[in-house]
Every structure is written in C-alpha cells, then in structure tokens.
Amino acid sequence: MPSRTTVETYTVRNRRQKYDETPRRKEPTRFSSTSVKAAPAPRPDKPPAPFGDLSRAGVTEPCDLARVIWPSQTRSGSEKRRAGVRMLFGHLATLPGDTWQERWEASGFDDENAPPVSILGRQTVRYDRSNMTSALRMTFAARIIQPSLSGFRANKFIDYAEPFRQVQKDPGLDEFFETVDDQRHLTATHRLRAKFDLACALTTQGIALEHLPPQHCCTTRWRTSAWASRTVLRGDFEAAAFMAMKEVEVRVRELAGLSNSVIGKTLMTDAFRPPKNANDPNDHGGPLWDPTADPGEAVALMELFKGAFGTFKNPASHRRVDFADPTEAAEVVLLADLLMRLLDKIAAAQNAATSP
Structure with missing residues (x-):
C-alpha cells in the first residue's frame, strides 16, 4: 500500500492549499514496450551547412550572419541581436577546443541537466538574456553547433521551427511544413508542435530531412496524420497503425466519390476494380481504375490497397492487435504514407483529365 503524503503550497494570492501526492499505481499495458527508443541517424558524409562550414570561423562572421538571418527594420534591433551573438561566441571563445562545436561541448551547456545560456546575460542590462537565447537559436539553425537533446531543451525558444525552416532552404522541409499546415482537423497548437518536433530532431541529430530515420520520427510527410507519428512515439502502436490506414481510407473514398457505407477492402x-466487361464501352471500371495503365499493374495496385487494409486496418477494427516492435509500427505508418503518395498521383491525373 503506497504511503500518503500531503503537501502544502501557496498560490500567488498566498492562500494555503493542500493536495494529495499519493503515488499512483502504474496501469498494466498490453504492449511489450511503451515507448520508442529513437535510434540516432548515421552521420552524413556532408552534414547540412546552409551557410558553409563555420566551425572554425571567427567571432565576427556569426555576427555578420545574424544580420542576414534576422534583417531588422531598425538599427537598434539589429545591434541588439548582434550583441547577443557577440556575447555568446565571446564566451565560447574562452573555452578549450579548435571548433565551436568542441567549445560548446566544453561549456557545460550541452550536458544533462544543463542550464540555459541566458544565465550568461548581465542582470543589469535589459534584453541581455533574451538576446542570448535568440543568438543560440540562430547558431543552432545555421548548423554552426549541433546540440545534444539536453542542451537544446535547456533553452526556451519562443519560436524555433519557422526560422529553422527558412534557414535550411530545403524543398522537402518546406513541403513538410505545408502539409502539416494543411491538417486543419488538428489545432494550431498541435500543428506548431509537430513542426517543432521535427526541427528539434533535425537539429539535435545533425541531419537533413532526407536522412531522418523512421525510428525517430516515423514518417517524413505526416500526410497520414501528424497524430499517427506522435502516437507511435507515445507507444500506442496499434492506434498509430490504425489511424494511418484510416487516413488512406478517407482519401480513397474522397477521390472515388463513394458512400461512407462502403468501407475497408x-x-x-x-474504387480500383477493372471493367467487368471489356467489350462494354460504358463500363470504365472503378473511379480510380487507370485505363491507360497495363491491366496487370492496375489490378496489382488494387490488390496492394486491399492487402494493406486486410493486413493492417481491418484486424484492428475488430480486435486488439499487439505491435510489440516499434519499428514495425513505424513502417506501417510509412506504408500508409506511400499509399497516400500513390493517391496523390491519381488525383493529379484526375485533375489533368478534367482541366480544359
């Protein structure tokens, strides 16, 4: 029987309150693993460097870079930002190491339970602390320093994802952000969080989007629903696979114009059936049948969608399906993403056929 502890606290109005801090019993789970242990991506031969290799640059070069990344309408605003960069790199320059990365790792700001860099700001100077945090944001986004996850999370960035995207100049990353923004069934907070999570992964792994492993983010588009990827990371593998395939089902029904009562296989x-009578000029097959494709390949496409649903969607609709392997759950989400890409091509062909 867990012990009971009562803790007294004071609110901002100085009213004494009590709450029960009794340890809660952990509920059992049918999953053999309740979290995904993200595998680090292999270090690419050429790490991302949107502004070139600045690992051994002087202090003045990051200061000049701040003016490029953060164009300000006022001279004072530009000087404040450059002042933050000078303070940050001036401090790192006093530490041992031949590169900024080595000095950063020697600073203590990259360790477990590291303090934020804002502690370097002068207490008597207004905006010093926020300028330091902004300077670090620029340093991470420009890929001058690759922080550990602890070093990244120690600092509170008001906005990181969008400035990071702008600096990378990566068409794939731009597409990802646009896709997440199109998920209007999600709240703005969830969309922002999805983009932040990806920017954080790319920053701390030191990779571009094309090198992101499925073990870390599960899918590179999230067209199959941003929640599918996040559900894998939470450990609910069955729900992740189900939701990903459900998004495919919704998309097929939308493109085919079929009733909501038609489901599954x-x-x-x-949607994809071939013509029942090849000699009947009025029988064009299902709404998504491609008469210009090789008949065998068109039938195989239908069987691909049927097989995916029969294997990963239908069983989860009627009974519990245990995914003990997080990688398997991630690959189901990736399979759903591939099916969505194929549907995108079908939609593009439909639009081309109907356009004047």
Whole structure:
C-alpha cells in the first residue's frame, strides 16, 4: 500500500492549499514496450551547412550572419541581436577546443541537466538574456553547433521551427511544413508542435530531412496524420497503425466519390476494380481504375490497397492487435504514407483529365 503524503503550497494570492501526492499505481499495458527508443541517424558524409562550414570561423562572421538571418527594420534591433551573438561566441571563445562545436561541448551547456545560456546575460542590462537565447537559436539553425537533446531543451525558444525552416532552404522541409499546415482537423497548437518536433530532431541529430530515420520520427510527410507519428512515439502502436490506414481510407473514398457505407477492402475493390466487361464501352471500371495503365499493374495496385487494409486496418477494427516492435509500427505508418503518395498521383491525373 503506497504511503500518503500531503503537501502544502501557496498560490500567488498566498492562500494555503493542500493536495494529495499519493503515488499512483502504474496501469498494466498490453504492449511489450511503451515507448520508442529513437535510434540516432548515421552521420552524413556532408552534414547540412546552409551557410558553409563555420566551425572554425571567427567571432565576427556569426555576427555578420545574424544580420542576414534576422534583417531588422531598425538599427537598434539589429545591434541588439548582434550583441547577443557577440556575447555568446565571446564566451565560447574562452573555452578549450579548435571548433565551436568542441567549445560548446566544453561549456557545460550541452550536458544533462544543463542550464540555459541566458544565465550568461548581465542582470543589469535589459534584453541581455533574451538576446542570448535568440543568438543560440540562430547558431543552432545555421548548423554552426549541433546540440545534444539536453542542451537544446535547456533553452526556451519562443519560436524555433519557422526560422529553422527558412534557414535550411530545403524543398522537402518546406513541403513538410505545408502539409502539416494543411491538417486543419488538428489545432494550431498541435500543428506548431509537430513542426517543432521535427526541427528539434533535425537539429539535435545533425541531419537533413532526407536522412531522418523512421525510428525517430516515423514518417517524413505526416500526410497520414501528424497524430499517427506522435502516437507511435507515445507507444500506442496499434492506434498509430490504425489511424494511418484510416487516413488512406478517407482519401480513397474522397477521390472515388463513394458512400461512407462502403468501407475497408470493399471500398478498395469498388474504387480500383477493372471493367467487368471489356467489350462494354460504358463500363470504365472503378473511379480510380487507370485505363491507360497495363491491366496487370492496375489490378496489382488494387490488390496492394486491399492487402494493406486486410493486413493492417481491418484486424484492428475488430480486435486488439499487439505491435510489440516499434519499428514495425513505424513502417506501417510509412506504408500508409506511400499509399497516400500513390493517391496523390491519381488525383493529379484526375485533375489533368478534367482541366480544359
């Protein structure tokens, strides 16, 4: 029986309150693993460097870079930002190491339970602390320093994802952000969090989007729903696979114009079926049947969608399905993402056929 502890606290109005701090019993789970242990990505031969290799640059070069990344309408605003960069790199320059990365790792700001860099700001100077944090944000986004996850999370960035995207100049990353923004069924907070999570992963792994492993983010588009990826990371593998395939089902029904009562494998058959009578000029097959494709390949496409649903979607609709391997759950989400890409091509062909 857990012990009971009562803790007294004071609110901002100085009213004494009590709350129960009794340890809660951990509920059992049907999953053999309740979290994904993200595997670090292999170090690429050429790490991302949107402004070139600045690992051994002088202090003045990052200061000049701040003016490029943060164009300000006022001279004072630009000087404040450059002052933060000078303070940050001036401090790092006093530490041992031949590169900024080595000096950063020797600073103590990259360790477990590291303090934020804002502690370097002068107490008597207004905006010093925020300028230091902004300077670090620029340093991470420009890939001058690759922080550890602890070093990154120690600092509170008001906005990181969008400035990071702008600096990278990566068309794939731009597409990712646009796709997340299109998920209007999610709240603005969830969309922002999705973009931040990806920017954080790319920054701390020191990689570009094309090198992001499925073990860390599960999918590179999130067209199959941002929540599918986040559910894998929470350890609910069954729900992640189900939600990803559900997004595919919704998209097929939308493109085929079929009723909501047509579901699962029946939906895939009706949408992609070949003509029942090849000699009947009025029988064009299912709404998503491609008469210009090789008949065998077109039938195989139908069977691909049917097989995916019969294996990963339908069983989870009727009973519990245990995914003990997080990698397997991530790959189901990736399979759903591939199916969405194929549907995108079908949609593009439909639009081209109907356009004047």
